[in-house]
Structures are given as C-alpha cells and as structure tokens.
Amino acid sequence: MSKIRVSGFTKESVTDGPxxxxxxxxxxxxxxxxxxHNPSTWNYEGGYEIEVEDIINLIQPNRLLQGLTISxxxxxxQANEAADLAARIQGLGLDVVTYSGYTFEQLVEMGENDPxxxxxxxxxxxxxxxxxxxxxxxxxxxxxxxxxxxxxxxKETLKTGELALLEY
Ligand code: SF4
Numbered sequence: 001m002s003k004i005r006v007s008g009f010t011k012e013s014v015t016d017g018p019x020x021x022x023x024x025x026x027x028x029x030x031x032x033x034x035x036x037h038n039p040s041t042w043n044y045e046g047g048y049e050i051e052v053e054d055i056i057n058l059i060q061p062n063r064l065l066q067g068l069t070i071s072x073x074x075x076x077x078q079a080n081e082a083a084d085l086a087a088r089i090q091g092l093g094l095d096v097v098t099y100s101g102y103t104f105e106q107l108v109e110m111g112e113n114d115p116x117x118x119x120x121x122x123x124x125x126x127x128x129x130x131x132x133x134x135x136x137x138x139x140x141x142x143x144x145x146x147x148x149x150x151x152x153x154x155k156e157t158l159k160t161g162e163l164a165l166l167e168y
Contacts, residue, residue, distance in 0.1 A: 002052045002080070002081045002084040002085070003049045003050065003051050003081065004024070004026060004050055004055070004078055004081040004082065004085065005027040005028060005044070005048070005049050005078065006024055006025055006026055006047050006073075007025045007027040007038070007040065007041045007046065007047040008025045008047075009022070009024050009025070009050075009055070009058065010022065011058065011062065012062070012064070012065070013069070015143065016071060016097065016099075016143060017067070017069045017126060018066060018097075018126075018168070019065075019066030019067065020064050020065055020066055021066055021067050021069045021097065022058070022062070022065055022067075022068050022069070023068070023069045023071055024055060024069070024070050025071050025072065025073060026041070026070065026071070026073040026075045026077070027043070027044070027046050027047030027073050028042070028044035028046075028072075028073050028074060028077045028078070029041055029042045029072050029073040029074040029077065029101060030074060030101075031074060031101035031131045033131040033132045034134050035132060035134035035137065036131075036132055037132065037145065038072075038073075041073040042073070047073075052084050052085045055068075055085060056085075056088055056089075056092075059094070065094060066095060067094040067095035067096055067097060068085070068086070068089045068094060068095075068096055069096075069098075070082050070085070070086065070096065070099065070124075071099045072099055072101065074100065075098050075120070076098075076107060076110070076117055076120060079116035079119065079120040080116040080119065080120075082098070082120050083116060083119035083122075083123050086098070086120065086123035086124060087123045090123055090125075095125040095126070096123060096124050096125050097124070097125065097127075097128065098120065098124040098126075098127055098128070099128045099129075100127065100128070100129050101130065101131035101132075102130075102131075103129050103130050104150070104152055104163070107121060107127075107129070108121070121154065122158065124154050125155050126152065126153060126154060126166065127151075127154040128144060128150070128151050128152070129149060129152060130146075130148045130149045132145045132146050132149070134146070143168060150165055151165065151167075151168060152164065153166050
C-alpha cells in the first residue's frame with residue numbers, strides 16, 4: 001500500500017485547476033520560494049501520512065468532481081506515491097492537475113534518471129510549473145500566484161513533443 005505525506009486535503013475547490021476539484025497538499029518542499037503562501041508545507045517531517053486508498057475513498061463518492069489537484073509542498077518529492085494516486089484517479093475517469101516548483105524542462109531532465117518523476121509526468125493531465133516568484137506576483141491570474149508559472153497541457157505536450165500551453 002502506498003502512503004503519501006500530506007499537509008492537508010480539500011474536498012472541493014474551484015481555484016486549483018479547471019472545474020470542481022479535490023485538492024491534496026503534499027508535505028515537504030525543497031524550493032523555499034520567498035513569499036511562499038504555505039511555508040508550513042516545507043518540512044519533510046511535518047504533516048501526516050495517508051494511504052492512497054483512503055484518498056480515493058474521499059474522492060470517489062463526489063460525482064461533481066472533474067478531478068484531483070496534487071499541490072504542495074512539492075508533489076515530485078513523492079513522485080512514486082503521487083503517481084500511484086494519479087493513476088488511480090485517472091482510472092476513475094477523472095483528470096489530474098499537478099503543481100510543481102520545478103519547471104517542465106527541469107522535470108523532463110530529472111525524469112531521465114528518475115523513473116518515478118517520469119511516471120508522475122505520464123499520469124498528469126495538466127502541469128502547473130515553476131515556483132512562486134514574488135517579483136512576478138499577479139493576483140489576476142487563474143490557478144497561479146505569479147506570471148512565471150505556466151499551465152501546461154501535459155498529455156498533449158508529451159504526445160506531440162511540442163509545449164502546449166493552456167490559457168485561463
Ligand atoms: S514550490 Fe510552492 S510550496 Fe514550495 S516554496 Fe515554492 S511556492 Fe512554496
């Protein structure tokens with residue numbers, strides 16, 4: 001059984017990706033972005049552990065959900081466990097949005113040596129990439145805090161090899 005260390009879970013949100021979404025906030029982040037909205041998620045020893053199966057049980061009964069967002073902390077710090085969860089979510093016919101403080105290009109490079117990172121990329125429908133940058137903060141943006149962060153249609157990008165950006 002796969003367990004993820006998390007800082008919290010939100011049953012329904014409309015601000016963490018398209019549609020109505022459950023949101024899982026993973027615990028542990030290496031990026032330490034100045035101005036981070038949630039520094040309590042940085043500590044790898046913080047939060048609590050939860051079984052993937054228990055997360056599925058929280059999500060499955062809600063027919064209004066379009067999908068699950070895996071936010072942070074840094075989801076790719078627990079790439080294997082997050083990929084197990086994302087694959088289960090997609091198996092339910094729901095979509096997966098994953099946030100990362102790494103850029104897409106960094107993740108592709110990391111994935112060359114780390115199969116878990118590759119797996120999580122492959123079971124993510126939309127990637128919102130890059131850490132929060134205080135100097136590019138913009139409250140008018142959908143789903144992001146700063147202008148450097150991109151909303152990437154990852155399915156399309158991995159299929160075509162061309163970066164497919166989404167506008168919201
Ligand atoms: S990647 Fe996200 S959680 Fe981590 S420090 Fe940056 S803004 Fe905070």
